[in-house]
Amino acid sequence: MTSLASGERRAGIDAAVSQLADLFGDRLSRSPSILDIHGRDESWHGTLPPDAVFFPESTDEVARAVRVCAEHRCPVIPWGAGTSVEGHTAPLHGGVTFDLSGLDRILEVNADDLDCRVGAGVKRKQLERALYDLGLFFPIDPGADATFGGMASTRASGTTAVRYGTFRDAVLGLTVVLADGQVIRTGTRARKSSAGYDLTRLFVGAEGTLGILTEVQLRLWGRPDKIVAAVCPFGSLAGAVETAMEVVQLAIPVARIELLDAAMVDAVNRYSDRSDPVQPTLFFELHGSPGAVAEQTEMLREITASHGGGDFAWSGEQAEREALWHARHHALYASLALRPGCKAFSTDVCVPISRLGDVLPESQADARSEGLLAPIVGHVGDGNFHMILIFDPDDRGERATVERVNERLVERALAAGGTSTGEHGVGFGKIEWVEREHGDAVDVMRRIRRALDPDQILNPGKIFRG
Amino acid sequence: MTSLASGERRAGIDAAVSQLADLFGDRLSRSPSILDIHGRDESWHGTLPPDAVFFPESTDEVARAVRVCAEHRCPVIPWGAGTSVEGHTAPLHGGVTFDLSGLDRILEVNADDLDCRVGAGVKRKQLERALYDLGLFFPIDPGADATFGGMASTRASGTTAVRYGTFRDAVLGLTVVLADGQVIRTGTRARKSSAGYDLTRLFVGAEGTLGILTEVQLRLWGRPDKIVAAVCPFGSLAGAVETAMEVVQLAIPVARIELLDAAMVDAVNRYSDRSDPVQPTLFFELHGSPGAVAEQTEMLREITASHGGGDFAWSGEQAEREALWHARHHALYASLALRPGCKAFSTDVCVPISRLGDVLPESQADARSEGLLAPIVGHVGDGNFHMILIFDPDDRGERATVERVNERLVERALAAGGTSTGEHGVGFGKIEWVEREHGDAVDVMRRIRRALDPDQILNPGKIFRG
Numbered sequence: 019m020t021s022l023a024s025g026e027r028r029a030g031i032d033a034a035v036s037q038l039a040d041l042f043g044d045r046l047s048r049s050p051s052i053l054d055i056h057g058r059d060e061s062w063h064g065t066l067p068p069d070a071v072f073f074p075e076s077t078d079e080v081a082r083a084v085r086v087c088a089e090h091r092c093p094v095i096p097w098g099a100g101t102s103v104e105g106h107t108a109p110l111h112g113g114v115t116f117d118l119s120g121l122d123r124i125l126e127v128n129a130d131d132l133d134c135r136v137g138a139g140v141k142r143k144q145l146e147r148a149l150y151d152l153g154l155f156f157p158i159d160p161g162a163d164a165t166f167g168g169m170a171s172t173r174a175s176g177t178t179a180v181r182y183g184t185f186r187d188a189v190l191g192l193t194v195v196l197a198d199g200q201v202i203r204t205g206t207r208a209r210k211s212s213a214g215y216d217l218t219r220l221f222v223g224a225e226g227t228l229g230i231l232t233e234v235q236l237r238l239w240g241r242p243d244k245i246v247a248a249v250c251p252f253g254s255l256a257g258a259v260e261t262a263m264e265v266v267q268l269a270i271p272v273a274r275i276e277l278l279d280a281a282m283v284d285a286v287n288r289y290s291d292r293s294d295p296v297q298p299t300l301f302f303e304l305h306g307s308p309g310a311v312a313e314q315t316e317m318l319r320e321i322t323a324s325h326g327g328g329d330f331a332w333s334g335e336q337a338e339r340e341a342l343w344h345a346r347h348h349a350l351y352a353s354l355a356l357r358p359g360c361k362a363f364s365t366d367v368c369v370p371i372s373r374l375g376d377v378l379p380e381s382q383a384d385a386r387s388e389g390l391l392a393p394i395v396g397h398v399g400d401g402n403f404h405m406i407l408i409f410d411p412d413d414r415g416e417r418a419t420v421e422r423v424n425e426r427l428v429e430r431a432l433a434a435g436g437t438s439t440g441e442h443g444v445g446f447g448k449i450e451w452v453e454r455e456h457g458d459a460v461d462v463m464r465r466i467r468r469a470l471d472p473d474q475i476l477n478p479g480k481i482f483r484g
Numbered sequence: 485m486t487s488l489a490s491g492e493r494r495a496g497i498d499a500a501v502s503q504l505a506d507l508f509g510d511r512l513s514r515s516p517s518i519l520d521i522h523g524r525d526e527s528w529h530g531t532l533p534p535d536a537v538f539f540p541e542s543t544d545e546v547a548r549a550v551r552v553c554a555e556h557r558c559p560v561i562p563w564g565a566g567t568s569v570e571g572h573t574a575p576l577h578g579g580v581t582f583d584l585s586g587l588d589r590i591l592e593v594n595a596d597d598l599d600c601r602v603g604a605g606v607k608r609k610q611l612e613r614a615l616y617d618l619g620l621f622f623p624i625d626p627g628a629d630a631t632f633g634g635m636a637s638t639r640a641s642g643t644t645a646v647r648y649g650t651f652r653d654a655v656l657g658l659t660v661v662l663a664d665g666q667v668i669r670t671g672t673r674a675r676k677s678s679a680g681y682d683l684t685r686l687f688v689g690a691e692g693t694l695g696i697l698t699e700v701q702l703r704l705w706g707r708p709d710k711i712v713a714a715v716c717p718f719g720s721l722a723g724a725v726e727t728a729m730e731v732v733q734l735a736i737p738v739a740r741i742e743l744l745d746a747a748m749v750d751a752v753n754r755y756s757d758r759s760d761p762v763q764p765t766l767f768f769e770l771h772g773s774p775g776a777v778a779e780q781t782e783m784l785r786e787i788t789a790s791h792g793g794g795d796f797a798w799s800g801e802q803a804e805r806e807a808l809w810h811a812r813h814h815a816l817y818a819s820l821a822l823r824p825g826c827k828a829f830s831t832d833v834c835v836p837i838s839r840l841g842d843v844l845p846e847s848q849a850d851a852r853s854e855g856l857l858a859p860i861v862g863h864v865g866d867g868n869f870h871m872i873l874i875f876d877p878d879d880r881g882e883r884a885t886v887e888r889v890n891e892r893l894v895e896r897a898l899a900a901g902g903t904s905t906g907e908h909g910v911g912f913g914k915i916e917w918v919e920r921e922h923g924d925a926v927d928v929m930r931r932i933r934r935a936l937d938p939d940q941i942l943n944p945g946k947i948f949r950g
Binding site: 128131132172173202216310313401431441451455459462470481482 | 594596597598599638639640641645649650652653662666667668669670672673674675676677678679680681682683685686688689690694705706729732733734735773775776779832834835836837838839866867868897898901902903904905906907908909910914917918921922923924925926928929931932934935936947948
């Protein structure tokens, strides 16, 4: 990839970088290795380093630096842990990447109110450790050890959304630096409010194009008395999908219900040294009081049996459960290991759950008929699944095939009333689909963007064109 | 009240009304009684009739009429059931009220996916009846038989938010007519999405200032196997409040937990012919499988007993439960009946739940020390409570006292990290508080407003100034 910055934009970037270096010294880096790290993410997109990387240590420093960049119309790209997968942090128009990992303090934990406030650079596992002894937890788990700023900006979710919702539901308020350097707070610590526009949820999922998140006020949950996980193989993909549909329709409050097709079970077995039967499989997790978990277990047994499910393999111990979910979270790497040297394109559609029964097998058959290796893993309780399309990056024909299969997948999902991205976000990789999905509503997004960032300095080139 | 429309604005309104009459005939009404009905709501604010009332029958008709109004810069005020309480539908700058009650069709019910789409004029009880035989229900219950367009526009919630969330959580997508008459669809039927800005939640709670909602796509829930309600009196307000706090902290999934202080129990007893002990009281409702309800019941017994709670009076039968919630929902009328000829100002703060223990009794003591009749009812599981301030509208001194007590209440709530309005919304009655609550963030709202409605024709004068 190459940056689109040129002419006047280029002169502005140079002026901003020079001024930031004067203001912040060592914390403005132009070291090639630092630039290179910040030009990558976990996507299949290429590398594109920024012109400089700034390491702020406070909201105030972010605001001061944004004012410098605004003066020179220099693009500002917020950066958390680099775990996004659609090129969200690529400096398409050059500019300065703001690495927010220094905003890494847990600022308050209000155990009685089940809420906390964290710096945007705090990571998921860091908060998990801090909350453990308080008997609390934050449920949203996209797999990667992402930052809270990053998870908020992509409206992340993951395996637990079926029970606890997505980042949208877990956030109470934000501290945001706007495009002109002004700092605002959105939301309050109240659980609900009707006091004006829901700016909190406007910034959540805006991928840094409307403001830079520097603090996040989160809801927390009490750690359940009992947690059990289980693996259940099925005779057919349809049986596993129908089970998931019935569980959701009956509102059994499972904490996780993940589908792996046989190809994915095979990949995960090899990669994580497991020996689950190579069949379409559901991974479950149940949270609750002992009585509630027992009741849910009994209901699950009945439903799975009626759809050709085999015996459950239960994991009550924490270490065993963690190994299970570790294996599940490494599905992407497990898929990549099937064909060394290749890259993976992870699709991310989400459909009304009743449509999983046709969209999922049709997509699987489509990928097969194109000769692709395409294991599937899905947060099926939400209707969200990932088909991991493996391809040789040097084979242009294969890459084109992958894009074609994804295009048909997205069209199938949109026709079913679904969305092109359930949780990964748009970055620049999915711009085309957002336009197809939302039609004229994209112009409303554009008008909001222009109203808040008229010079388009905040993460330009993401979510939509213009 | 008098309209602020004058000069050029007035000429534009007249031109728009005349053109709408030509286009829509009888469905554009200037009958004094129709205007009068649409100049009222259920608030303590005065009456202000619009210049005309338009009764559209489709999204397309709304769009056509908005285009006419836009051409003449004539204000457009959307209207549902007239149950709002902060002057949301007052035509402050004159103009045409769009009475959306004709958009009253339930457009689709997808039982397998637990979702449906309804016209903005469909009312809560109408949907409840339609869903009953399907074993489904929509839980959000603000008391009034409001329309879905109105509930979406004020981000309504009510007694069940502690379990099921607010309107924000229950909406999947919207059909919206923008200020220039363009029609957009936001969201999809997918349960989650990261595809761009969350326009759905931007329009929810925008009180018709960013667009007119004509259709709402809703989440639905399966009707629980078992529903029981219970009334439990306490020796002290503190005991009732501590019980509510502990229930929430232990994450017992109560479907409703409502607090009435002794004054409110007395008012409700008189108005609804009940004989509950005149003490601070919690009304509960539990939803779930028989086992889950039994388990929750046992936990509630232990918690209430440890905080001085008396015996539960249980209502398992539907009729009995309905009578209970009917009485609860008529708390406002019950309060008004305490002092005939008076008006009621319903405060609506929401605070972090741990702060109920001080904010609630301090506010009660404050109202008492000012000599006001001020019964309290609260959705205490959310930290939201209403102090109903009764006053003689002809007594200017008493009215000033009410405003002073409310001002101190809101300041107390904001200082506690709360919000000025948990569920009623802003209208024009709470504009001052929104500015105090959100500070500079209000300017972000203003910029979004101007970007989407530059001529400010959509419900002008609401939520914030300018």
